[in-house]
Amino acid sequence: MKATRSFEAEGPKLYICSTPIGNLDDVTPRLIEILRTVDVVAAEDTRQTRKLLTRYDIHVPELVSYHEHNAVYRRDWLQTLWKLGKRVALVSDAGTPIVSDPGDDAVQLAIEAGVPVVPIPGPSAVLAALVSSGLPAIPFTFVGFLPRGAKESREALDRFGKLSWTFIFYEAPHRLQKTLSQLATLWPERQITLAKELTKRHETLVYGTAVEVHDFIAKESPRGEYVVVVGPASETEKCVDLATCRADDGDALSLQEAVQMVRRLMGQGVSHKEAVKKVAEENGLRRKDLYDSTL
Structure with a gap:
């Protein structure tokens, strides 16, 4: 201590x-x-x-x-x-x-x-987007950036989308339309808020269902920095917590398995920090837990 x-x-x-x-x-x-x-x-x-x-x-x-x-x-x-x-x-x-x-x-x-x-x-872009989203603010989960792979990104959205509270993530402009398309496919009626260029001259907030926001962006040429705020799951969609969501995923890693994956990546020359970040983001684990377990 x-x-x-x-x-x-x-x-x-x-x-x-x-x-x-x-x-x-x-x-x-x-x-x-x-x-x-x-x-x-x-x-x-x-x-x-x-x-x-x-x-x-x-x-x-x-x-x-x-x-x-x-x-x-x-x-x-x-x-x-x-x-x-x-x-x-x-x-x-x-x-x-x-x-x-x-x-x-x-x-x-x-x-x-x-x-x-x-x-x-x-x-903080996270908090600025959250408080202006009109969606329930407490509790909320911040995801950071989604995994880069299309399959991994969809799996992450599917997992976090079952939460009974708001979740938030950052997205790059060149990936935004694809990500919104995934959201519109998974949860077409889910309320989301898209925040663009917060505090800057072209600050824009878009409110609507996943389909509506996707269609709006499809007519735009995404530029700048985006924060996506996704509302809670409905009663038929949600699960109790992240642990429950992960338990439903047959491919989910245990912490012990994640530790072994980090060690394998480090053995391939990846830095400790980058290995922890990659494994945590791709498997919905808390980075600090995995970091501490692999020191």
């Missing part, structure tokens, strides 16, 4: 900083203060972060890239910084780090080292 106190002492810290998801005015005074006073900003893309820093005339001592491809390489670097008492701000391109963005490896490393992990709340 470990316990840290965010405000009690000086010394090393890891700040998880939520940044604007499009509109650069969506910052908090606390975020600006943290970015102005930390020793290092670790950014998913330094070019994107530099736009924010320039907008608010923030000059950081060190701006360094930190993303899924160099997270393992950065471990020793982070540990050295913390040993020197440095404060590190972690930012993604937009929104809250770790929510379908890099950062979970840094958080785990900080916890293991006893370094306080301090959240700096702010914009």
Whole structure:
């Protein structure tokens, strides 16, 4: 067991900083203060972060890239910084780090080292889409991005679509029409909300059944970033919870089987983080559970 106190002492810290998801005015005074006073900003893309820093005339001592491809390489670097008492701000391109963005490896490393992990709340595309969707907000399940394969994507939608509460996922523009087609086939009358370019100039929200939203997008040329909010299953469609949904799936993996799959992928040269992410997303498992079980 470990316990840290965010405000009690000086010394090393890891700040998880939520940044604007499009509109650069969506910052908090606390975020600006943290970015102005930390020793290092670790950014998913330094070019994107530099736009924010320039907008608010923030000059950081060190701006360094930190993303899924160099997270393992950065471990020793982070540990050295913390040993020197440095404060590190972690930012993604937009929104809250770790929510379908890099950062979970840094958080785990900080916890293991006893370094306080301090959240700096702010914009989140998930919550922005949820509260404007008109669909039941509590409880809800956030899926992240669906698996890339058509079969795997359909299976994931089928599984999450049996939940008795709202679920949310991100989708890329080049895959949007195909995904909406799958939703319209599986649950034609299900209420969904499609959020496009949240907080930006072309922000658009589309409300309707899965078929109606699919037909609307079929006439468009999808561009930008999308969040799809899917309403709860009807009485005849739903199951009690994710465990029950997975139990009905003869191909569902147990945690032990998933651990073995992660190890096989790692044996093929895939990083620990990427292997966990792939297996968890494709099989509806909690990433943290699988991560902890494979450390």
